Amino acid sequence: MIPASFEYAVARDVPDAIQLLASSGGEGKVLAGGQSLIPLMKFRLAQPALLVDVNRITGLARIRENGDLRIGALVREADLDTNPIVRERYPILVDTTRVIADPLVRNMATVGGNLAHADPANDHPATMLAVRASIVAQSQKGERVIPIDEFFVDTFTTVLGPNEILTEIRVPKPPARSGGAYLKLERKVGDFAIAGVAVMLTLDDKGRVVAAGIGVTNAGPTAIRARKAEDILRGQTPDDKTIAAAAAAAAGESKPWSDLRGPADYKLDVIRVLTQRAIRKAAARATGGK
């Protein structure tokens, strides 16, 4: 399958990319890893008039710490996985990247693309909701920082304008006694999630939850944040009863649909079980475990 014709331009830097997009009258698309966009173009579900290739903007491919963790939009999943800072301090991101598609796709696929594509079946959105990430975007009007809670509008739709480019993802540095985990159930390697749950917890010195973030994959038109479940955890020790209540709440907030990956009722139960397991794993990591 060969996509419809399009014009192609390599962007030298971010301002150049924005300029190129602006010249396309809203018909341009950014080409980053291309692992979602190119399949859509091959099926002709997407027919952009112009592709702006940002792959040569090496400055967008860096991971660094500056208080928070700053992930350039062009960081490949494979590089997120092997980054020493991420490996040591952000295990929830390692959990997430390692279950995206397959190793070959992860050699091309980018973290920024996974978020900007806004597929509720993608894995980073739930995790970024759980860790309270921020999205940095640039346009001709300058740079803005968007809280992740405001980023996703609908399936395949974010608040990014047509000539605005996602440049960086900022993940707050977890305080002491923090831990996070992402769990995904998939039918086979490379498939999208039947369901996925991300949990980020911070405990106080008595083991009570002082901060909780829970995100769910494939449970609505966008990845969702399970706020009621977070409320149940906050102030409590994550014992069996609290975990069960929070997990039930997370399922209650989810709206999965029946499809080839299973009926909605089944998926709700998967979400409930994955939430329990992810809370336990996050709490274990918060107290020095794996």
Added chain:
Amino acid sequence: MAVQTAPTTSRGQRTLKINVTVNGAPHEVEVEARILLVHFLRENLGMTGTHIGCDTTNCGACTVLLNGRAVKSCTVFAVQADQGTVATVEGLEKDGKLHPIQEGFHQEHGLQCGFCTPGMMMTAVAFLATNAKPTELEIREAISGNLCRCTGYVNIVKSIDHAARVMREPAEGKA
């Protein structure tokens, strides 16, 4: 990714000229931007060792190394390889001598119909460059983006393990 020397654009024209080094040989070719890397290899360069399987980023039959990394060439545009290097199955054999991964697939009967084999081997070559002494689980993870519908993978895993041993210690693989 290689550093771009001059901005590339197809704006206002049907094709653009790309320079790609494939298995060590430079090629300068005019392509449409929409041509996928796998089509460029098979149709522009006549190198049909790289197979098209699912054409939907699932099966990995089209795996090649782009700038040293294993990628699915049905999901990369040829223009993205401009100024870069590509390695395909045709480049594995050197001076009439099989690459250890080819030797491994031969010795361990790693193929039946052979359709997935070029992709499997290219994935394995990139993987073994980063992990010289893999466990069986690591091998299975590494090829999890490559589908084989014949073998049940057992002999493919053995073949890659064979290659790993030969590449570590050429005498060891013969044992």
